[in-house]
Amino acid sequence: MVSERKERLHRKAAMMAIVVALQALAAGLFLIDFMADVASEGWTGHLIAEGAAATALVVAVIVGAVQVRDLIEQARQDNLAVALARRVVADLIRLRFAEWRLTAAEADVALFAIKGADVAEIARLRGAAEGTVRAQLTRIYAKAGVSSHSALVAQFLEDLIDPDLAVAGAAVSAGPA
Amino acid sequence: MTDAPIRRRWDPLVKLTHWSVAFALLANALFTEGGSSAHVWIGYALAGILALRLLWGLVGPEEARFRAFPPSPARAVAHVREIAAGKTTAHRSHNPLGALMVYAIWGTMLVIIGTGIGMAGLPSGYGADERPAIAAGMQAGEESGEAADGEREEGPLTEVHEAAANLLYALILLHIGGVVFESRRQRRNLALAMLPGGR
Numbered sequence: 001m002v003s004e005r006k007e008r009l010h011r012k013a014a015m016m017a018i019v020v021a022l023q024a025l026a027a028g029l030f031l032i033d034f035m036a037d038v039a040s041e042g043w044t045g046h047l048i049a050e051g052a053a054a055t056a057l058v059v060a061v062i063v064g065a066v067q068v069r070d071l072i073e074q075a076r077q078d079n080l081a082v083a084l085a086r087r088v089v090a091d092l093i094r095l096r097f098a099e100w101r102l103t104a105a106e107a108d109v110a111l112f113a114i115k116g117a118d119v120a121e122i123a124r125l126r127g128a129a130e131g132t133v134r135a136q137l138t139r140i141y142a143k144a145g146v147s148s149h150s151a152l153v154a155q156f157l158e159d160l161i162d163p164d165l166a167v168a169g170a171a172v173s174a175g176p177a
Numbered sequence: 178m179t180d181a182p183i184r185r186r187w188d189p190l191v192k193l194t195h196w197s198v199a200f201a202l203l204a205n206a207l208f209t210e211g212g213s214s215a216h217v218w219i220g221y222a223l224a225g226i227l228a229l230r231l232l233w234g235l236v237g238p239e240e241a242r243f244r245a246f247p248p249s250p251a252r253a254v255a256h257v258r259e260i261a262a263g264k265t266t267a268h269r270s271h272n273p274l275g276a277l278m279v280y281a282i283w284g285t286m287l288v289i290i291g292t293g294i295g296m297a298g299l300p301s302g303y304g305a306d307e308r309p310a311i312a313a314g315m316q317a318g319e320e321s322g323e324a325a326d327g328e329r330e331e332g333p334l335t336e337v338h339e340a341a342a343n344l345l346y347a348l349i350l351l352h353i354g355g356v357v358f359e360s361r362r363q364r365r366n367l368a369l370a371m372l373p374g375g376r
Contacts, residue, residue, distance in 0.1 A: 010189075017189040023231060028225025035297070065190070065236050065271065072238050086311065132281050 013068055020064035026115035027057040092159060098142040109136045110144075114153055185269075186370045194230040195371055198223060198286070206346065215298040224290045227283070240269045246276035253277050265363050272359065278352050285345045292338040319325050 034054045054148055093114070097107045112122045119137065123130040137149075146152050187195070197363035201223040209216035234243040259266065271279055360367045 014189040017193050021226065023195050024220055024229035025225045029221055032221055032339060062232060065232055068190055069237050
């Protein structure tokens with residue numbers, strides 16, 4: 001999802017950059033033409049209008065460049081947000097596992113469980129019997145003080161979700177439009 | 178770059194201006210006749226593209242800005258020492274030697290553009306009959322130096338224009354050499370960062 005959005009932003013930035021470059025070319029030629037006309041004809045009403053148009057084009061180039069910059073920054077911000085979130089979640093998982101005193105094997109199983117793997121998958125990934133994994137999961141649930149797979153996952157999400165977000169979301173859905 | 182593992186490519190506008198400038202220089206160095214209208218118009222286009230890159234140095238993303246690669250001989254010397262010591266540090270923008278190269282190339286191009294405009298005049302500044310006169314003057318100047326515009330073509334502007342162009346070719350060769358050298362030293366292809374596509 002995030003990388004798709006990032007790709008879209010990058011594409012948009014590249015397209016905009018081409019447009020801005022063409023505008024810069026046009027602005028340059030327009031300005032040079034304008035200066036040449038002023039040099040040969042002096043200031044006429046027509047040339048004042050032409051000068052204003054050339055100036056507007058230059059301003060458009062500057063504004064366009066700033067927009068391209070913003071698109072690039074936005075795409076990078078997305079990257080950064082994902083990288084930061086990943087680090088935070090990793091920290092949180094390590095912290096909780098330590099707090100629950102999971103053994104190395106249990107921590108491994110718990111990580112797969114949090115990622116959404118079921119007993120059969122975990123058994124296959126670890127090359128263990130399903131019965132072993134089931135027993136490990138039971139011990140993990142007991143140590144974490146939960147009674148189900150979804151409750152285990154919720155333990156992490158609960159800490160990560162900003163309580164204000166729920167209120168804001170409700171307000172948005174209750175509001176007009 | 179402090180977060181070394183993130184390998185960034187140049188932003189699209191840096192790439193676009195880099196290659197536009199490269200093609201414009203190539204065209205005017207090899208394919209257009211000096212003083213011909215194609216040569217002059219490509220020169221104006223080059224001026225527009227360079228102006229955009231300089232604007233980008235003020236408003237662009239961090240690594241494209243002038244302040245990310247100040248022209249600092251002291252840092253360049255430190256960088257040379259690093260090379261001698263066999264150390265590599267990652268740089269977010271141009272490395273200090275590369276930065277000096279960038280300013281040298283830009284400065285030389287500005288001289289070329291300035292003298293070029295000085296010789297050709299502004300595009301509609303000369304009439305339809307004056308334009309061929311420049312080319313004619315150029316040729317006559319080369320052959321006998323007696324054409325009406327002969328002295329203009331042979332004047333200091335021409336000499337500076339040509340000398341600056343030759344300097345620029347040398348700088349470009351050095352630039353390419355620098356990219357190859359630094360790529361080997363860092364064992365990663367720096368040129369990839371300037372290729373279109375990617376992020």
